[in-house]
Amino acid sequence: xxxxxxxxxxxQGDVPPPPVNPQASVADWATVLxxxxxxxxxxxASRARAPVSTRECVLTNGRFGQALDCREQGRPDxxxxxxxxxxxxxxxxxxxxxxxxxxxxLQRVVGRSSLYGLYVGGRSPTLTWFVKVNxxxxxxxxxxxxxxxxxxxxxxxxxFDGKALRLYLNGxxxxxxxxxxxxxxxxxxxxxxxxxxxxxxxxxxxxDDV
Numbered sequence: 001x002x003x004x005x006x007x008x009x010x011x012q013g014d015v016p017p018p019p020v021n022p023q024a025s026v027a028d029w030a031t032v033l034x035x036x037x038x039x040x041x042x043x044x045a046s047r048a049r050a051p052v053s054t055r056e057c058v059l060t061n062g063r064f065g066q067a068l069d070c071r072e073q074g075r076p077d078x079x080x081x082x083x084x085x086x087x088x089x090x091x092x093x094x095x096x097x098x099x100x101x102x103x104x105x106l107q108r109v110v111g112r113s114s115l116y117g118l119y120v121g122g123r124s125p126t127l128t129w130f131v132k133v134n135x136x137x138x139x140x141x142x143x144x145x146x147x148x149x150x151x152x153x154x155x156x157x158x159x160f161d162g163k164a165l166r167l168y169l170n171g172x173x174x175x176x177x178x179x180x181x182x183x184x185x186x187x188x189x190x191x192x193x194x195x196x197x198x199x200x201x202x203x204x205x206x207x208d209d210v
Contacts, residue, residue, distance in 0.1 A: 032084045033190065035210070038066045042076065048084035050190075053077040060206060063095040063153045067208035070193030071099065078190035086183050090116060090131075093157035093168075094210030096203070098150055101125050107203045108195055109156070110210055113188045114141075118158050120148050120203065129158030129167040133181025144175035153208075 034046040040057055044050040057074035059066040068074065094110055101123055111117010116131040130143035144167045148154075157168040160183070166176040192210070195201040 032080055032086070033078065035078075035192075042078075044078070048081055050078055050080045050084075062206055062208035063097070064209050067095075067097075067206040068193055069206050070203040071205065072202075073199070075194060075199040076192040078192065079187070080190060082185060082187060085185055087185065088162045088182060089160060090183060091157060091159045092116070092118060092129075092210075093155065094118070095153055095155050095208040096205060097153045097208075098125065098148055098203070098205040100204035101150070102204050106201050108191050108193065108201045109203050109207065110190070110192050112186075112190055113195075115184045115186065115188055116158075116160065117191070118156055119201075124148070125150070127156065127167070127169070129165060129175075131158075131160045131165055131179060131183070133179065133183060140179070140181055142177065142179045144177055146174035 031046045032048040033044055033050055035042045035044055035052065040059065041054045042052045044052055053076065055075045055077070057076060058069045058072070060069040061067065068076070092110055096109060098120060102125070105121070107120040109118040109120060111119070114132060119128050120126065121128065125148045126145050127148040128143050128145045130141065132141040134140055142165060144165050146167055146169060155170050159166045159168070160179065163178065163180050164176055165179045167174055193203045193207050
């Protein structure tokens with residue numbers, strides 16, 4: 001299991017356009033979170049070396065090796081250093097297997113509280129990628145959605161390039177819309193499989209190779 005948050009702190013001409021190809025190698029200079037989770041505790045292998053807490057986490061068989069089982073317990077808490085956080089662009093990607101719909105319940109996948117991230121909700125169920133921009137000024141929160149498959153491994157990717165939101169399912173664009181601005185630079189931790197701290201809003205399935 002790995003967890004990757006890719007950012008682009010450079011000009012558009014210096015970086016490849018998002019999304020990152022799931023089969024491509026990771027560009028180390030653009031990575032601020034890389035968690036290998038075949039064993040506990042999780043350790044960030046990126047240049048940022050973010051502190052990671054894996055309280056009560058449980059591993060199970062995954063898409064590749066081991067995966068994080070988020071259904072019953074575990075409260076991962078990941079604090080990306082402020083000077084390593086994305087400002088203009090971000091890509092968040094992962095493999096997931098949703099086991100239960102969860103009725104009306106919101107299920108966190110990966111992201112940063114109300115700033116940006118992936119979550120599942122509703123009886124359908126529905127996958128959402130959201131990003132909030134322009135903190136402290138003309139704040140703007142937008143999201144894109146798509147149907148979420150049940151009981152199968154799927155690759156998810158949410159991208160923001162400073163101009164648009166895009167949501168990918170198994171490498172295909174399934175939703176997009178214009179969205180421009182800069183990302184918040186808050187100290188909000190990254191959540192993985194549940195709401196940080198309290199362990200609420202659990203993802204009812206497994207997360208692998210994020």
